[in-house]
Amino acid sequence: MTADGPRSDDAEPKSAPITTLGSWEGDGVTVAQIAAALSELRRHEQRAAVRTSVLTLVAVVRDPEIVDVTIDTVRELGARHPSRTLVLVVADTDDDPGIDAIVSVHSLRDQGPTVCFEDVVLRVRGPARWHLDSLIEPFTLPDLPVAVWLPNRLPSPGDPLLRTADRLVVDTRAIGDQPDSLAQVARLLRRLPVTDLSWVRIAPWRSLLAGLFEGHASRPFLDHVTRVEVAGHYGPRHLLAGWLMATLELTRAHVHIEEAEHVSIHISAEHEGRVGRFAVARPAAERVIHSSVEIDDGPTIDQTWRLRARWPSRSLADALTRMGDDPVYRRALRGALELVS
């Protein structure tokens, strides 16, 4: 067991002025010991620091390959979205049962007041891995929602995690082309609010596409769509196509999807004998999106839009900012299910 005093965090010294005020680690420890260490670290945090938490975030990782990236992501998120974060790294073994813990308290000083946030990383082996809810409860902040993030998988229907979660965060793109994955998300949605990071990430495409149909010149074409083509990865492309199919009341015959590295949407429509072509696409390797409108005997407009600077936790931060139910996602998922059925 070690106890460190204040030290600088080397992880991101330039982009975010995060200081690790203290950390504690121990192998084969109990929850009570971890909780005591956390309280002790909090008592020693800078007196001027402000603590204004809005949620407890729990990340559950079973894949050893994504442990580091998950921890980096939640730490980056802490600097932008004050929360307590619990990362549960679950080893799929009954050998050497026990819990190893690393607890860290960080502060961030940007332009305003200093903000404190903390993370607890627990490596869980043995039977406790089937009772993760019992490890989460002792660390949740009172009265605040608990969001459970599963970076690349879905929980089984009987997973005890679902009992502690007020919101589940998943990523259909990261899950990939698994049998029945979209249907499983739909079933989970009946039990609790689910945020799909793939849906959050395609918001720019949706808003740009919607913007193309604003105004009298192009709005009427939306009622006469003849063909929709959506390209992208498994997950996002289904959601986009499903959203268009359900919202515009199209049939499957109108909608065509294909695998591609980047998202693109092309819509053709006919109104009063004129053809309108509407497109939103990201060219390979560029962080911009092109949008275009071409209407026979009407306006032709090309626009280029910059994608926001990417940081890994951006979509997670966006997902946690808007906590309400999203009926449009439900509809998109219904459409997506129809497309894969």
Added chain:
Amino acid sequence: MSDTNPLTEAVGDKVAPPAVLVVFGASGDLTSRKLMPAVERLALRRLLPAGFSVVGVARTEMADDDFRERMRVAVEKLGGGGDEAGPVWAAFTGGFRYVAGDYGSPETFDQLKSVLDQLDRERGTSGNRLYYLATPPATFPVIVSGLAEHGLNRPTTDGAFVRIVIEKPYGHDEQSARDLDAEVHAGFAEDQVYRIDHYLGKETVQNVLALRFANTIFEPIWNRRYVDHVQITVAEELGVGHRGSFYEKAGALRDIVQNHVMQVLALTLMEPPATFDADGIRDEKVKALKAVDVMSVDEVAEHVVRAQYTAGWVGGEEVPGYRDAVGVDPHSQTETYMAMRLKVDNWRWAGVPFYVRTGKRLPKRVTEVAMEFHRPPHLAFNERQAIGLAPDALVLRIQPDEGITLRFGAKVPGQEFQVRSVSMDFFYGAAFLEETPEAYERLLLDALVGDQTLFIRSDEVEQAWQIVDPILRAWADETAPLARYEAGGWGPAEADQLLARDGRQWRKP
């Protein structure tokens, strides 16, 4: 066909419809410093649709490309632009046009009309127009009548909109504000007029509404039964800089009190609106301002203090007095500070004084509304035990460090029983670290989507002038007292006496 676009449902922030933003005063400072950076940020946040266009109008001769370049330089100066924004800006400014001409000349409006028609055809802007008057107030009537005479003040197609944004000042007294309104209304109906006060675009000003009307713990104590008095402070550490000649005609009362302070006051005083829409909120604000007792000219000396700063030290820097500033009369009687006591005649606030102060060259920049509560009716402790106990207070900090402070009494740890005041701070920026839109960005988008909630209605302007007018009339008398205060201090002794007479004192924000 339904008018609404089904694809816009729940896509996040509202997106502006295709429209042309016509900026009068396009070569001026406001356009470069505020409007264009706001347009760029909206574009980068993808809140402006394809086809959105900007037409600059000003007297300076310029080609379209020169205008685009000028706007690009302006945006870059303020930290925008850059390599990443390059291709975006190039595509985006394809819809930028420039019209050079005198505002009084019919040719200017003929040319504008033809540019607008061309943009409608080429970029699908559908006849939607937002005129922005970033020009001196004297030009407002000329521009409005020019637009009206050329039929540019009304939509020419079904479902299109034509709106006009007007910058403050709205007149220089009640009568001139009424005259200006009459001139604007000759060309535009009230629901087309968007009077902008950038204070209302600030997140934290809007947060006053959230704090009051989204919580049940504050509203029950937001009245005369619990509140002893209210202090509103709008302090600036800056002097008049190069705005001396402008400020000579304005003064603190016209520059800050008639608009920003009255808006903050109205949000503090108002009753909960029945609906959270433009008229629901603005009706309540007008009612609140109507409840403010309009003092007579004779009462001004008793309730209002005006003052001017002399040389002093601010933030470790020696600064000259107001009368030594460029463009200022060495014998100037213009106030750079004012403090006043307002009385509110309604059920909620009867008997609660509202103390307002604003000034330049005060120790720091701060805007806040502070409510000080009554002391407990009986204090069980002896005097010695409660030495450090001040009345409870709730402070809404609007800028900087936006947030809320609650001051209450707590026991000092130890054997002895001693009570002392402690402050619990909530920092808005510490709870929500998301980027918040700049005030102009927010308001420009609101005007484009037709949301008038954060714009000032004509009866609000009139009501605010009614409160301020007697003070202006009293100060028109050259012999009215003008106190002096040292730059870097919290104002003149006379302002302290204003509260001391009521047994109170100013907070130190």
